[in-house]
Amino acid sequence: MWVDTQALQKQRKVVNIMFIEERHQAILKIIQESGRISIGEIQEKFDISVDSARRDLRLLEEQGLLKRTHGGAIPARQIGLHAPNFHWNMADTNIHDNVNAIAKKAVTFIKPNDAVYITSGTVGYVMIQYLPTNIEYTVITNSVDSAILLKRFDNIQVYMVGGKMRPNGRIVDSFAQDFVRNMRFDLSFLTGAGFTADFGASNGTPETTAFQREIAKNSRKNIALFPSEKIGHNSFLKDVDSKNFDVLITDWDANEDELMKFEEIGIDAVVVEKE
Numbered sequence: 001m002w003v004d005t006q007a008l009q010k011q012r013k014v015v016n017i018m019f020i021e022e023r024h025q026a027i028l029k030i031i032q033e034s035g036r037i038s039i040g041e042i043q044e045k046f047d048i049s050v051d052s053a054r055r056d057l058r059l060l061e062e063q064g065l066l067k068r069t070h071g072g073a074i075p076a077r078q079i080g081l082h083a084p085n086f087h088w089n090m091a092d093t094n095i096h097d098n099v100n101a102i103a104k105k106a107v108t109f110i111k112p113n114d115a116v117y118i119t120s121g122t123v124g125y126v127m128i129q130y131l132p133t134n135i136e137y138t139v140i141t142n143s144v145d146s147a148i149l150l151k152r153f154d155n156i157q158v159y160m161v162g163g164k165m166r167p168n169g170r171i172v173d174s175f176a177q178d179f180v181r182n183m184r185f186d187l188s189f190l191t192g193a194g195f196t197a198d199f200g201a202s203n204g205t206p207e208t209t210a211f212q213r214e215i216a217k218n219s220r221k222n223i224a225l226f227p228s229e230k231i232g233h234n235s236f237l238k239d240v241d242s243k244n245f246d247v248l249i250t251d252w253d254a255n256e257d258e259l260m261k262f263e264e265i266g267i268d269a270v271v272v273e274k275e
Helices: 005-034 039-046 050-062 097-109 122-130 144-150 174-181 206-217 256-264
Strands: 066-068 072-075 115-118 137-141 156-160 187-190 194-196 200-203 222-225 237-240 247-251 268-272
Touching: 005 039, 005 050, 005 066, 005 072, 039 050, 039 072, 050 066, 050 072, 097 122, 097 222, 097 247, 097 268, 115 122, 122 144, 122 187, 137 144, 144 156, 174 206, 187 206, 200 206, 206 237, 247 256, 256 268
Parallel strands: 115 137, 115 187, 137 156, 187 222, 222 247, 247 268
Antiparallel strands: 066 072, 194 200, 200 237
């Protein structure tokens, strides 16, 4: 019996493509419902190799449908997504393990007599509980919540940035920008809504980006504090160029390809381990 092998191969190819598309949709559904997916979970659920699982995630990331991490993937963050500016109490914020680990590592960079700016982001607030108490140094903050905690330290001189306070207790307006424009820092800890090697740090509001640029410009050493879910993501507005950072501190779930890009442009990527 004669068999049209070309037609058969074409049919198999079409079936294979349909199966891959269905698998991709299933992967995206799991990420949407669970917040993440692991390489192992993809292998087990769809009975495919680790290389095929990694290829699936790479293809979906290229379409902007997800963001790869070290061991799997998480949902893609929207460009315009940023923290809402509403009344909140930082002390009631749920602190994730990776943010806590990044904060603990960050404070080890502080040396005696340093003038240190600490971000008003959540990771900066967490840093305060780990600040060294056996040396003297200066801390500059634009967070009301952080300033309240800093009151208890006898070994730290504290400068509170002045200006109009947002409902979330942060100060980043033009008065705040003028305030830090006349200061110089040994060390600055900065964060944002996203961080990539080509775009740098990015944020959602022009006031925040302008304020952070002033900080970075006046600092001898800038350290980026970004959890893995923000690595490789660009937010709405460019904040501080990547070339202005000396160190990146991130966590165990950060994508290795993204970390390599930072290393290639001279940023020392420090990856904290899960406790």
